[in-house]
Amino acid sequence: MKYIEKLRNSGLRPTKQRLQICEVLFDTEKTFHFTINDLAKKIENQLNNKISLATIYNTVHAFEKKGYVKQIPINSSQTYFDTNISDHHHFYDLNERRLIDLENSDVGPIKILKKINGKKVKSIEVLVKIED
Amino acid sequence: MKYIEKLRNSGLRPTKQRLQICEVLFDTEKTFHFTINDLAKKIENQLNNKISLATIYNTVHAFEKKGYVKQIPINSSQTYFDTNISDHHHFYDLNERRLIDLENSDVGPIKILKKINGKKVKSIEVLVKIED
DNA sequence: CACTTTTTTAGAACCATTATAAAGTACATT
DNA sequence: AATGTACTTTATAATGGTTCTAAAAAAGTG
Structure with missing residues (x-):
């Protein structure tokens, strides 16, 4: 196994x-x-x-x-939960209440310009809500 | 009033x-x-x-x-919930379980390159998880 | 004021998740 | 293989945020 x-x-x-x-x-x-x-x-x-x-x-x-x-x-x-553990994002279809993967390559690079003192970024997640 | x-x-x-x-x-x-x-x-x-x-x-x-x-x-x-209804994002401090506003201007422009047929984008929300 | 519609309310119901504690399983040691 | 120990599974109860209910109160209308 x-x-x-x-x-x-x-x-x-x-x-x-x-x-x-x-x-x-x-x-x-x-x-x-x-x-x-x-x-x-x-x-x-x-x-x-x-x-x-x-x-x-x-x-x-x-x-x-x-x-x-x-x-x-x-x-x-x-x-x-998601079995796709790659660095990626999601669409959320408000009408059908359904999640759709949004690959990192389908999102332009994200730059977080603000820093929080003594903290490090663990993850950046984007949720794009869509509707009809 | x-x-x-x-x-x-x-x-x-x-x-x-x-x-x-x-x-x-x-x-x-x-x-x-x-x-x-x-x-x-x-x-x-x-x-x-x-x-x-x-x-x-x-x-x-x-x-x-x-x-x-x-x-x-x-x-x-x-x-x-948030009383800040402007288009903005959030840090989430995993250690202190606390939300911190992240203004749109502190995030580089986000381009969603993928389109979903017949759907329009209602909102784009970014969650940046941070920790010590 | 009389009447209809909306709103508030306390408490019950709901339901996803977590806790409990007893029975079962994995595994290191002999 | 047998023993002991720590980990795991399980059914069930408990928890807790949210929603429902139905009766009383308040708002709006003529």
Whole structure:
């Protein structure tokens, strides 16, 4: 299994549940956006298997801490995650309530001219809201 | 009262509660960021008066719809609003969990090169996460 | 004033997320 | 393989921000 090492290297024991979540998240051609609920459903359908919600929350948060998924900053009742961990941005379609990737190369270079004393920039995220 | 007209013009009856919320939100030198709870506390302290939480929610959402306050897109358990409705951005200090305004002039021009068919851009918001 | 519509309100309901604590699993050591 | 320990999973309860409800109050209209 290709994910066993990945998990071990990050100090996470390769449990059955974590490996299955890896499969669902990373064994895909394309990256995607998801909420915890989306993921839970996907696991049930795709693996014909149920993993406790608490475990899914724990695992996704562990993966986020390790940088395997990213949280998308957006106001919504649910938290959105992204399996695309490259430096990129998002469109948010207000009508269809849908996120669309916006690659870094599709956004001109962003220069932050203001500096905050003693702080360093960790990330720059752009959200472009669109509508009909 | 200077807010009576403002409210009437937007089809909102100028009730005592709405006028008081206007005072707290807009009778200040500087703009500020707030959560509903922040605002509720501020009303109690500043006006020595209690307005029902439901009313505060209703009013802030009504004001948002009218464009008098803006929601700040950020992942947090509470929704953040901004009385600064100018086109601008934010730093988010991860250590102190605090928002700091980032004026448009402090960010280089942003060009979105990708277009989505039949959709127009409503807003472009940048969130710069900073840490120690 | 009489009447209609909007607004406020306290409290209940909702629901995403987090906490709990008991049972299960991984793994190093022997 | 057996043992011990730390980590993980799980069902369920708890939490807490937000929304709903329906009755009372206030605003606007003629």
